[in-house]
Amino acid sequence: MSGFNENVNLSLTKLSTLNLSSLNINNFPQFLVKLPDLMILSLSNNKIQGTIPKWFNDVGNGSLFYLDLSHNLLTSVEYFSMRDIKILDLSFNKLQGHLPIPPWGILFFSVSNNKISGQISSLICNASSLMILNLSHNNLSGPIPQCLMAFPSISNLDLRNNGLTRTIPDNFSKNSALKTLNLNNNKLEGPFPRSLAYCDQLQILDVGENQIEDTFPNWLEGLPELQALVLRDNKLHGTITSSNTKHPFWKLRIFDISSNHFSGSLPAAYIKEFKGMVKVDSVETGSLYMENRNDPLYQYSVKINLKDNARELEKILKAFTILDLSSNKFDGEIPKVIGELYSLKGLNLSHNGITGSIPQSMGNLTNLEWLDLSWNKLVGEIPPTLTNLNFLAILNLSQNQLEGIIPRGKQFDTFLEDSYEGNSKLCGVPLTKSCSKDEGKLPQPSSSMFFDFGWKPVAIGYGCGMIFGIFMGYLIFLIGKPQWLVRTFGGQIKKHKKETRNRVRANRGRTN
Structure with a gap:
């Protein structure tokens, strides 16, 4: 559709809400300026291209507070000057150049999934009323302005998938309303900002795939609402120890610290407190997804290793629980308490130096869909209790020192040889090395x-x-009685018989 018939019925001039999304429109309909009371306008999912025209700024005559231009082909917003707009969505376009500065009174501003480059101007600090700011999936560079962390009203800050550098500003407000902070896949370095501990409403923290160099931030364990903590692929190091918090990380559902340099034993003190990974949520308890009902315009999202593939979860299932400690330097045994995390969907402990045997208690993880214990130093047999994992789709026990017969039945009948390779003492289906039923007994x-x-x-x-x-029978058959045998045994037998006859005769003489 090239456009609308401009002879629009002017009886619609009192219209306050207009949804023109997904109509294959390729330019801005000019009749919109004839709607002075328009408050809500959606032109999303069309083919509108080029620049926003100057006349478009007069749409609604100052009453327009919601404008959705997402999923179009726009390349520039240099003429945009709607000062009273509160919600502006320009995501999924082809915007280039520098970041457009949102109006000072705006609440929601998204330019995600564009081609915007350059630094984030400090002028963005004028929009101090911002509650949701999404600048993700662009080509932004340079430091993060400190003012963004100090905004008392901001609840969702998404800067992932850019090229931001330097350290994360350490000036989070003591009255912070921050609920999600996503800085994944940038070039941020230095230590964690300690003022993050002030953000007691924080639910999602994703700083994965950066160059942060620090020890484990155990001072975050007291955040009462934290449900997802993603620290994967940084330069974090040292042992993981709990502080004196009574119930650390008790709401946590996603804990991903993979691809770092952590050492020592697995954090059993934390694992036994992950109460958010114990209870299996019912579908009847409401929405299936983790969401902030006060901010319905923003979907929670994190980037994790999902079944051995890095993926961004744009929606996080409430029942989606993951524990990923892979690719570190952990040693010691797998704590038995891990078998109490009944709602776990994914467990990855691969590429460490873990020793001991696989706990029988892991057979209690009946919601588990993928399990990776590969590239460790595990010994002993594979517990038959693992056949209780009816939803297990991916199993990797390769490159350990396991032994004995591979259990059969249920999901274990679906796993191929690569699930067990590198364990020379394992035998049975699906390996080519067979073993008898009573082997080893x-x-x-x-x-x-x-x-x-x-x-x-x-x-x-x-x-x-x-x-x-x-041998003796064969020898006698060939040469007859050997002389040494006759001398050794034959002579003694004859002597014995002669002595016996003499004793008999003597007894008869005494009797007569």
């Missing part, structure tokens, strides 16, 4: 003598005696 003895001495010495003696007997 000793034969049962048939008498008490066998029980006392063991079956191996008896078997050796029996075999040697049998061989000796066969």
Whole structure:
């Protein structure tokens, strides 16, 4: 559709809400200036291209507070000057050049998924009433303005997938309303800002895929609403120890600290407190997704390793729980308490130095969909209890020191050889190395003598005696009675018979 018929019925001049989305429109309809009372306008999912025309700023005559131009082909907004707009969505266009500065009274501003470059101007600080700011998926560079962290009203700040540098500003407000902070996939460095501990409403923190160099931020464990903590792929190091918080991270559903340099034992003190990973949410409890009902325009999102593939979750299921400690330097054994995280969907402990055996308690994780324990130093048998994991779609136990028969049944019948490769002592289906049902068990003895001495010495003696007997019989058959045998045993037998006859005769003489 090239446009609208400009002979629009002027009886619609009192119209306050107009939805023209997904109509294949390729330019701005000029009749919009004839709607002075228009408050809500959506032109999303069309093919409008080029620059916003100057006349468009007069639409609504100052009453327009909601404007959605997302999912079009716009390249510039240099003429945009609607000062009273409160909600402006320019996401998913082809905007280039510097970041447009939002009006000072705006509440929601999104230019995500464009081609905007350059630094974030400090002029954005004039929009101090901002509640949601989404600048993600652009080509922004340079530092993050400190004012963005100090905004008392901002609840969702999304700057992921840019090229931002330097450190994260350390001036979060003590009265911060921040609920989501997403800085994933930038070039941020330095330590964590300690003032993040003031953000007691924070629910989502994603600073993955940066160059942050610090120890584990255990001072975040007291944040009462934190549900997703993603620190993956940074330069974090040291052991993970809990502070004196009574119930640390008790609402956490996603804990991803993979691809760092953490060492020491697995954080069992935290794992046993992950109450958010224990309860299995019911579909009947409301929305399936983690959401902020006060900010319905913004979807919570994090970037994680989902079934061995890095993916951005634009919507986070309430029942979606992940524990990823992979690609670090952890050692020691897997804590048995991990089997109490009943709602876990994904567990990844791969590429560490973990020792000991796989806990039987992991068979309690009946909601688990993928399990990766590869590239460790695990020993012992694969617990048969793992066959209880009816939803398990991906299993990787490769490159360990496991042994014995691979359990069969249910989901285990679907896993291929690559799930077990690198464990030379494993046998059974699906490996080419077969093993008997009783392999590794000793034969049962048939008498008490066998029980006392063991079956191996008896078997050796029996075999040697049998061989000796066969040899002697064969020798006699060939050469007749050997002289040494006659001398050794034959002479003694004759002597014994002669002595016996003499004793008999002597007894008869005494009797007569």
